[in-house]
Amino acid sequence: MKVTVSGATGRVGRHLVAALKERGDDVVALSRDAEKAGEQLGVQAYAWDLKNEAVPRPALEGRDAIVHLAGEDVGQRWNKDVKAEILDSREKGTRNMVHSIFDTKPRPRTFICASAAGFYGARGSEPVDETELPGEDWLAEVCARWERQADTAKMGIRLVIVRTGIVLDAEGGALAKMLPPFKAGLGGPIGSGKQYMPWIHLDDLVGIYLAALDHPTFNGAINASAPEPATNKQFAKALGRAVNRPAVAPVPGFTLKLMYGEMSQIVLNGVRMVPGRAPELGYEFQHPDLDEALRSTLEERPARPVSAPPAAEPEPEPDASVLGALPGEGPDDPPVRAGLGGDREPGERSDDAEEKA
Numbered sequence: 001m002k003v004t005v006s007g008a009t010g011r012v013g014r015h016l017v018a019a020l021k022e023r024g025d026d027v028v029a030l031s032r033d034a035e036k037a038g039e040q041l042g043v044q045a046y047a048w049d050l051k052n053e054a055v056p057r058p059a060l061e062g063r064d065a066i067v068h069l070a071g072e073d074v075g076q077r078w079n080k081d082v083k084a085e086i087l088d089s090r091e092k093g094t095r096n097m098v099h100s101i102f103d104t105k106p107r108p109r110t111f112i113c114a115s116a117a118g119f120y121g122a123r124g125s126e127p128v129d130e131t132e133l134p135g136e137d138w139l140a141e142v143c144a145r146w147e148r149q150a151d152t153a154k155m156g157i158r159l160v161i162v163r164t165g166i167v168l169d170a171e172g173g174a175l176a177k178m179l180p181p182f183k184a185g186l187g188g189p190i191g192s193g194k195q196y197m198p199w200i201h202l203d204d205l206v207g208i209y210l211a212a213l214d215h216p217t218f219n220g221a222i223n224a225s226a227p228e229p230a231t232n233k234q235f236a237k238a239l240g241r242a243v244n245r246p247a248v249a250p251v252p253g254f255t256l257k258l259m260y261g262e263m264s265q266i267v268l269n270g271v272r273m274v275p276g277r278a279p280e281l282g283y284e285f286q287h288p289d290l291d292e293a294l295r296s297t298l299e300e301r302p303a304r305p306v307s308a309p310p311a312a313e314p315e316p317e318p319d320a321s322v323l324g325a326l327p328g329e330g331p332d333d334p335p336v337r338a339g340l341g342g343d344r345e346p347g348e349r350s351d352d353a354e355e356k357a
Helices: 011-022 034-041 080-102 138-154 173-183 202-214 232-242 253-268 290-298
Strands: 002-006 026-031 044-047 065-068 110-116 158-164 166-168 199-201 220-224
Touching (some): 002 011, 011 034, 011 202, 034 044, 065 080, 065 202, 080 110, 080 138, 110 138, 158 202, 166 202, 166 290, 173 232, 199 202, 202 220, 232 290
Parallel strands (some): 002 026, 158 220, 166 199
């Protein structure tokens, strides 16, 4: 398969590119620094300023699929300029990507666009699947506008939108920020600790992207989170067990608000996002248990995600209503499996869901 990946030098992008190369796919990367991306990833790379220009034509011509991961990091203190950058990198970047796809002949058959759990806003303790409407806070509006731009690609193209939870990665993102105090025995729940954290192992996130590339039954919105989201208190206790330290030092909510301002809502307001469609479509999680997932993440070994074999059925004609719920694989079909398996380099936009929403 010929796949183009934006945000390819970020944490998730690097792992996805490695998995695609491992199975023999032809990968092209899009990055602000093409030379650095090419050297780092070992693939052909093209420079792209996502907010201000079209995608270079050679990066799209003759490609089977596009995976769009790039976007400005939300894990920073927000002000007017930062919020504008967060929104513009998603809305304008995705618009430029879609317009470039439509200007390409022949067009890629599949477009997979990242999104985030923030689409749903703060929802308390009720389970939230892909049928729910967007929330009403600012970050939910960002995600909804982001997805609306991706949605314009669905005319004649299979569109998959991957709404990602907190990615377990010891090298970056939320978990990497939590590890130092937890290893020092100073970790604990944040705020009330009752807010839910929809988490996912990096192996499974890459696995869902691979399954979305390979299986035409994957269409529309897909929640990329483990089957059992944890409360912040449960997550803190599990992380304490993983590093063999107590996790009883709470962080008051007002302290987080003083440190991060409005951005603290990402941590203090939770959403119990669950993967409704991925299991229905046959995806089998490799790391559904939080304790095991954290132990696996903290092991010093490379993640080696492997895609499931392509579905036996032929590629269907593109469906113009791809955001509707589609039937999954039949009960006798084999499950979609991801084998064992993070996204921002200095100066590179992030593709990580916990940083995006």
